[in-house]
Amino acid sequence: MESCDAAHPYTLIGVLLRPPTSAHAGAAACRGRFFRDYTSRATNALLWIALISVTSLLFRRLARLVRLWVQGSRIPGPPSNPFLARSKLIAGCGSLGSLTGYLAELHETYGPIVRLWLSPTQLLVSVKDTMLIKEMLIKAEDKLPLTGRAFHLAFGRSSLFVSSFDKVRKRRESLAEYMNGKLAVGANNIPLKVVECVMGRVDTIMGKENKGNEKKTRLDAPVLLDNATSGGLFQEEMEEYLISKEEPCGNILGLMFHGCLATASLISSILTRLVLHPELQEKLYSEIIEVREKTYKLDSDDVQKMNLLMATVHESARLLPAGPLLQRCSLKHDICLSSGVTAPAGAILVVPLQLVQMDNAIWGKDASQFNPCRFFSEATNHKGKEYEDFGGSPFFSEPKKKAAFLPFGYGTRACVGEKFATLGIATLIASLLQNYEIRFQPGLDNDPKPIMNDCILQLLPSPKVVFVKRSK
Numbered sequence: 001m002e003s004c005d006a007a008h009p010y011t012l013i014g015v016l017l018r019p020p021t022s023a024h025a026g027a028a029a030c031r032g033r034f035f036r037d038y039t040s041r042a043t044n045a046l047l048w049i050a051l052i053s054v055t056s057l058l059f060r061r062l063a064r065l066v067r068l069w070v071q072g073s074r075i076p077g078p079p080s081n082p083f084l085a086r087s088k089l090i091a092g093c094g095s096l097g098s099l100t101g102y103l104a105e106l107h108e109t110y111g112p113i114v115r116l117w118l119s120p121t122q123l124l125v126s127v128k129d130t131m132l133i134k135e136m137l138i139k140a141e142d143k144l145p146l147t148g149r150a151f152h153l154a155f156g157r158s159s160l161f162v163s164s165f166d167k168v169r170k171r172r173e174s175l176a177e178y179m180n181g182k183l184a185v186g187a188n189n190i191p192l193k194v195v196e197c198v199m200g201r202v203d204t205i206m207g208k209e210n211k212g213n214e215k216k217t218r219l220d221a222p223v224l225l226d227n228a229t230s231g232g233l234f235q236e237e238m239e240e241y242l243i244s245k246e247e248p249c250g251n252i253l254g255l256m257f258h259g260c261l262a263t264a265s266l267i268s269s270i271l272t273r274l275v276l277h278p279e280l281q282e283k284l285y286s287e288i289i290e291v292r293e294k295t296y297k298l299d300s301d302d303v304q305k306m307n308l309l310m311a312t313v314h315e316s317a318r319l320l321p322a323g324p325l326l327q328r329c330s331l332k333h334d335i336c337l338s339s340g341v342t343a344p345a346g347a348i349l350v351v352p353l354q355l356v357q358m359d360n361a362i363w364g365k366d367a368s369q370f371n372p373c374r375f376f377s378e379a380t381n382h383k384g385k386e387y388e389d390f391g392g393s394p395f396f397s398e399p400k401k402k403a404a405f406l407p408f409g410y411g412t413r414a415c416v417g418e419k420f421a422t423l424g425i426a427t428l429i430a431s432l433l434q435n436y437e438i439r440f441q442p443g444l445d446n447d448p449k450p451i452m453n454d455c456i457l458q459l460l461p462s463p464k465v466v467f468v469k470r471s472k
C-alpha cells in the first residue's frame with residue numbers, strides 16, 4: 001500500500017493539484033489528515049509570528065521605559081522611585097496646596113530644571129529659566145498625546161489641537177493667516193460686533209433695572225460674553241472659514257472651548273482689576289477720550305494707540321494666565337537643552353507659568369502686584385509710541401521680562417489667537433469704559449483668588465460688578 005506521506009508532495013498546492021485516482025481507496029481519509037496537519041502547522045506558524053511580534057513590541061516598550069528611567073534619573077529632582085511616584089506627588093501637592101506650589105519648592109531646591117515622576121511611565125520635566133524655556137518651547141513641537149485623545153473624544157476629529165506638530169502645522173498656519181489677515185484687516189467687525197452686542201445687553205439690563213430710580217446695572221463679568229458667543233458672532237465667521245473644509249466640528253468646538261473660555265476669563269480678570277483700581281479707570285478714560293476725539297469710530301488701530309489700555313490687558317494676563325502650565329512633549333526625539341540636560345522623548349515638558357510670570361527675580365519685589373506701568377520701561381517714554389511699534393508684543397526692553405511673559409505661550413505651538421483676542425478684548429474694554437464706570441456691588445467678598453475652574457484659571461469668587469452710566 002502506498003503511504004500518503006511518501007506519495008504526495010507535502011504542500012497545499014501539491015495536494016489540491018493532485019488528480020483523484022480510484023486506485024487510492026484511502027485517498028479521502030489521507031487528504032483529511034493532510035488538511036488537519038496543514039491547518040495545525042499554519043496555526044502554529046501564525047501563533048509564533050504573533051508571539052514574536054508581541055514580544056518584540058513589549059521589549060521595545062520596556063527598552064523605552066528603561067531609557068526613560070535612566071535619562072530621567074540624570075535630571076535633577078527629588079530622590080524618588082518611579083513606582084512610588086504617585087503617593088509622593090499627592091503628598092507634595094497636598095502639603096503645598098497645588099502642583100505649582102510643589103514645583104516652586106522643587107525649583108528652589110534643585111534649580112531651573114527639575115524632574116518629577118507622575119507614574120512609572122510618566123516623567124514630568126519642569127523648566128523655569130527664561131532662556132531654557134524659550135529653547136524648550138521652540139524645540140519641543142508636540143503636545144501630550146492625552147490632549148489629542150481627549151479633544152478627539154469630546155469634539156471629534158480636529159486638526160488644530162492634536163498632539164503631533166506634523167499634523168497640526170498646516171491648519172495652524174492657515175488659521176493664523178486667516179485670523180491675522182482677513183479677520184483683522186477685512187473688518188474690525190468681530191470685536192466691534194461683540195462690543196455692540198455687549199453694550200446692547202448692558203443697556204437692556206440697565207433699562208430694566210432703571211425702571212426704579214437707580215442709574216446702575218449689575219452684571220456678573222462672565223455674562224458679558226454670553227450674548228456674543230450665543231449670538232453666534234464668532235461662530236458665524238469661523239464657520240464660513242472652516243465649514244467647507246474637513247473637521248469643522250472638532251475644530252470649531254475646540255476653538256469655542258479654548259478661545260471663549262480663555263477670553264471670558266481674561267475679560268473677567270480685567271474687570272476685577274479695574275474695579276479694584278478706580279484711579280486706573282480714570283486714567284484709561286482720559287486716554288480713551290483723547291484718542292476718540294480724533295476718530296469717528298473706534299477700531300483696532302485706535303485701540304493700539306492706547307498704550308495704558310494695552311498694558312492693562314497684558315498685566316491682567318500676566319497675573320492670570322489661562323492655565324497654570326504650558327505643556328509640550330517631543331514624541332519621537334530627545335530634547336537636548338543648552339544647559340546640558342537631555343529630556344527624553346515622551347517626557348512631559350512644562351513651564352510653571354505662575355512661577356515665571358510672578359518671579360520676583362525677574363519682575364521685582366512687586367511681582368505679584370497689579371501694575372500696568374511695569375510694561376513701560378524707564379527708558380521708553382510710552383507716549384507717542386504705539387503698540388505695533390513694539391512688534392505687537394508688550395513693551396519690554398528687558399529680554400528677561402519679554403521671555404518671561406508667556407500668557408499666550410511661545411514657539412512652535414504658541415496661541416494662534418493672541419492678536420485677535422488682545423485687540424478684541426481691548427476694544428471691548430475701551431467701549432465699556434467710555435460709557436460706564438465699573439464698580440463693585442457693595443457688600444460682597446471683593447478678594448477673589450486665582451482658582452482652577454473648567455480647565456482654566458479664574459479669579460473666584462467671580463465678583464459682582466455694577467456699571468454706572470457716565471454723564472456725558
Ligand code: HEM
Binds near residue numbers: 172263416421
Ligand atoms: C485671552 C484669550 C486667550 C488666551 C489667554 C490663550 C492662551 C493660549 C495658550 C496659553 C495656548 C498654549 C500655547 C503654548 O502651549 O505655547 C493657546 C493655544 C492655542 N490657542 Fe489660544 N488663547 C486665547 C484665545 C484664543 C483664541 C480667541 C483663539 C482662536 C480663535 C485661540 C487659538 C488657539 C489655538 C488654535 C491654540 C493651539 C495651538 C496648538 O496646539 O498648536 N486662542 N492659547
